[in-house]
Amino acid sequence: xxxxxxxxxxxxxxxxxxxxxxxxxxxxxxxxxxxxxxxxxxxxxxxxxxxxxxxxxxxxxxxxxxxxxxxxxxxxxxxxxxxxxxxxxxxxxxxxxxxxxxxxxxxxxx
Amino acid sequence: xxxxxxxxxxxxxxxxxxxxxxxxxxxxxxxxxxxxxxxxxxxxxxxxxxxxxxxxxxxxxxxxxxxxxxxxxxxxxxxxxxxxxxxxxxxxxxxxxxxxxxxxxxxxxxxxxxx
Numbered sequence: 001x002x003x004x005x006x007x008x009x010x011x012x013x014x015x016x017x018x019x020x021x022x023x024x025x026x027x028x029x030x031x032x033x034x035x036x037x038x039x040x041x042x043x044x045x046x047x048x049x050x051x052x053x054x055x056x057x058x059x060x061x062x063x064x065x066x067x068x069x070x071x072x073x074x075x076x077x078x079x080x081x082x083x084x085x086x087x088x089x090x091x092x093x094x095x096x097x098x099x100x101x102x103x104x105x106x107x108x109x110x
Numbered sequence: 111x112x113x114x115x116x117x118x119x120x121x122x123x124x125x126x127x128x129x130x131x132x133x134x135x136x137x138x139x140x141x142x143x144x145x146x147x148x149x150x151x152x153x154x155x156x157x158x159x160x161x162x163x164x165x166x167x168x169x170x171x172x173x174x175x176x177x178x179x180x181x182x183x184x185x186x187x188x189x190x191x192x193x194x195x196x197x198x199x200x201x202x203x204x205x206x207x208x209x210x211x212x213x214x215x216x217x218x219x220x221x222x223x224x225x
Contacts, residue, residue: 033211043216100152
């Protein structure tokens, strides 16, 4: 089945720093979503981005479907950005399933 | 209403107890999901309901029994659980067909402890 890999697994930054999180997938996908899971466990949609680039405030994301990767950029990090960032993909061959990557755990220090 | 509501938020149960987790959404989504998440791991899919019919069971033990009484409600009935079943149980919904990531919305979860 499709493999979804995220890097880095862990990232510790000072408040105000910028970061780039990466999601690689091993097969063609028809949709891709970035989620943020806060320290209390709530998973929040960030971007639905099967291709192209989107921006929302300090966050932006780019997916290059032909090269099978997606990037999430966080600028001017705040402590509230801490948590785990997951990408999740839906696949053509298994329309009823989505596959989560292993996540990037981000810690922003004040 | 853009929320998925899960109750209870916390649950402690003994290995001989029977309990149920509830999930409700009013976004008109016709696909609903149960996930199990252990600490420091991604969510693992357990069950998928599409148009109120069970479409995927990821080889989940029979001590977990899902139910979808209508298009807005999803239950997970628990019986004779083991301590290793302790986890965060997440409900999600999305537009059909099931598997469409767009509009995928998670509830805040039920943190289950089996003693």
